[in-house]
Amino acid sequence: MKPLIKRFILFCSVVLFLYACNRSAYHATNKSHKQQAYQLARELVSVPVQQHASLSYAKEWVGTTNFSLRKPNMVIIHHTAQNSCDQTLRTFTLTRTQVSSHYVICADGTIHQMLxxxxxxxxxxxxxxxNMTDLNSGSIGIELDNNGYQPFSERQIESLVALLEQLKKKYQIPTANFIGHGDIAPTRKNDPNWRFPWKQLHEKGFGLWWKDTTGVKVPENFNHLQALRIVGYDIADSSAAKRAFKRHFMQDTTAQFGTSEKKILMQLYTQF
Ligand SMILES: [Zn+2]
Structure with missing residues (x-):
């Protein structure tokens, strides 16, 4: 083989090697993401198919000219219960897990928007x-890298607050609609863990909080389960609901529900 051809083959091999090295580990899953997004977009642009033969549809389709996209109206905050951001990115790109979130915020404050x-x-x-049950449909999910027991780093909370500011403004999400996974699934979940700074978040404008309970009198007939229901909790399992409420509003992991808990709940539920 001529030296020039040899050199050319060597050059090509080096270029291919470097290309393979630089290619993202998520090249294949990113491609799959784009294909799925495209499929869903195609569904949106298609003319509605009238599938129910039993209904009296008009013969001619008339499409309205006035519409926009549906907007998210709630933010659900999670902890990943995993050991690193990389582990979560991998979990959310494995088809078999079928779990995902819009955002993952790493402990160092780096934000990944995955969807x-x-x-x-x-x-x-x-x-x-x-009365809402399909929370995935109306909400944005934010996962915080945290193994479930750790405190949340300042940089992570700073990034979260900055992101929430954007989302609240863009979609006009009501203050009360920033809640945790443990609030909406009290029997199954406890995230974000009890160390999560809900009060600090409330002070920035995200989520409700209770005011001074000095002088609050709990009437004898106060129905605390009904009050939890008014706040939003599913009370089918009452001790799970009480535990979820205390984790969020008192940074406490027990279910015991005495006068001080009832005072806080009374003060809070009147805001709903
Ligand atoms: Zn969760």
């Missing part, structure tokens, strides 16, 4: 808040 806000991520699972 367009207008798509439905699989983060809430079986859940209920008030």
């Amino acid at each position: 367009n806000d207008y798509f439905r991520a699989h983060h809430a699972g079986v859940s209920k808040w008030g």
Whole structure:
């Protein structure tokens, strides 16, 4: 072989090697993401198919000219219960897990947006808040890298607050609609863990909080379960609901529900 050809083959091999090295580990899953997004977009642009033969549809389709995309109206905050951000990115790109969230915020404050806000991520699972049950459809899911027991780093909370500011403004999400996974699935979940700074978040404008309970008198007939229900909790399992309430509003992991808990709940539920 001529030296020039040899050199050319060597050059090509080096270029191919460097290309393979630089190619993202998520090249294949990113491609799959784009294909799925495209499929869903095709569904949106198609003319509605009238599938129910038993209904009296008009012969001619008339499409309205006035519409926009549905907007998310709630934010659900999670902890990943995993050991690193990389582990979570991997979990959310394995088809067999079928779990995902719109955002993952690493302990160092790095934000990964894994999904367009207008798509439905699989983060809430079986859940209920008030009378809403399909929480995935109306919410944005944010996962905080945290093994479930750790405190949340300042940089992570700073990034979260900055992100929430954008989301609240963009979609006009009501202050009360920033809640945790443990709030909407009290029998299954406890995230974000009890160390999560809900009060600090409330002071920034995200989520409700209770005011001074000095002078609050709990009437004898106060129905605390009904009050929890008014706040939003599913009370089918009452001790799970009480535990979820205390984790969120008192940074406490027990279910015991005495006068001080009732005072806080009374003060809070009147805001709903
Ligand atoms: Zn969760």
